[in-house]
Amino acid sequence: MVTNKTRPHDEYRRQFFAKILAIRPQSVLDLGCGDGKLIGQLCDAGINACGVDPNAELIGQLEERKLCGKIAAAENLPFEQGSFDIVVSEFTVHHFTNRPKAFEEALRVAKRGILFMDIWYDRDISSQRLAKRFDDWRKKLDQRAGDIHWPVLNSADFTEIISAIEPSTNIQFNTSLILHELEHNYVKTSAEDQIRRTPLTPHDQLALDEILDALNDSGMSDDGVIFVSACSDY
Numbered sequence: 001m002v003t004n005k006t007r008p009h010d011e012y013r014r015q016f017f018a019k020i021l022a023i024r025p026q027s028v029l030d031l032g033c034g035d036g037k038l039i040g041q042l043c044d045a046g047i048n049a050c051g052v053d054p055n056a057e058l059i060g061q062l063e064e065r066k067l068c069g070k071i072a073a074a075e076n077l078p079f080e081q082g083s084f085d086i087v088v089s090e091f092t093v094h095h096f097t098n099r100p101k102a103f104e105e106a107l108r109v110a111k112r113g114i115l116f117m118d119i120w121y122d123r124d125i126s127s128q129r130l131a132k133r134f135d136d137w138r139k140k141l142d143q144r145a146g147d148i149h150w151p152v153l154n155s156a157d158f159t160e161i162i163s164a165i166e167p168s169t170n171i172q173f174n175t176s177l178i179l180h181e182l183e184h185n186y187v188k189t190s191a192e193d194q195i196r197r198t199p200l201t202p203h204d205q206l207a208l209d210e211i212l213d214a215l216n217d218s219g220m221s222d223d224g225v226i227f228v229s230a231c232s233d234y
């Protein structure tokens, strides 16, 4: 059984943190900072870090830990132009309500540039293509339940959004994939959790059955990530 301990996301977080440190920023804004994991680490590294998140409870937790956080959405940042060296975001782009607006805001408040990490699937690998299908299936149900949970972006999608805002920006991509096969039971349990939250239409059930059938042929592997930077000097 795949557990949280064996999933690759902590390693991706480590890689993202190393990329931020390599830029040597003096100040960082984290969009969708959640419980402030990254902000705490950045502050420990001597960097002036602050986060925004629309979830007031999470920002309250940050304040209790004497960390800087503001209740705000990425689409409407309560900061002046160029307020932070860099603006970062981990595992949150697929939650932004309006991604072009959120990117425009990030580029506005960043002095040097932005660096985002989000979930990504390698479409050249069959077990990853199936993971993407399953991810899209779950997000469709979440959206029907009223959540903002978009399909993940690939490099071409990021380029289209960013170059429409700042055509001359230097955009770079890296991806990381720790190819970790997901057990059949794990996928089935995740689907059952989803079904408990959102009832299925016959069409959803059929799509799920097809995904579970395909699991026996191609297998399904866990998420990869894409790192996207758009910057003036790193």
Ligand SMILES: C[S@@+](CC[C@H](N)C(=O)[O-])C[C@H]1O[C@@H](n2cnc3c(N)ncnc32)[C@H](O)[C@@H]1O
Pocket (backbone or CB within 6 Å): 031, 032, 033, 034, 035, 037, 052, 053, 054, 055, 058, 072, 073, 074, 075, 089, 090, 091, 092, 095, 096, 097, 098, 148
């Ligand atoms: C998957 S969590 C990631 C949290 C944190 N970055 C982490 O890696 O642990 C997504 C976060 O995005 C926040 N969020 C949702 N919509 C947002 C928006 N429009 N702007 C900024 N953050 C948003 C949620 O409240 C949640 O804390």
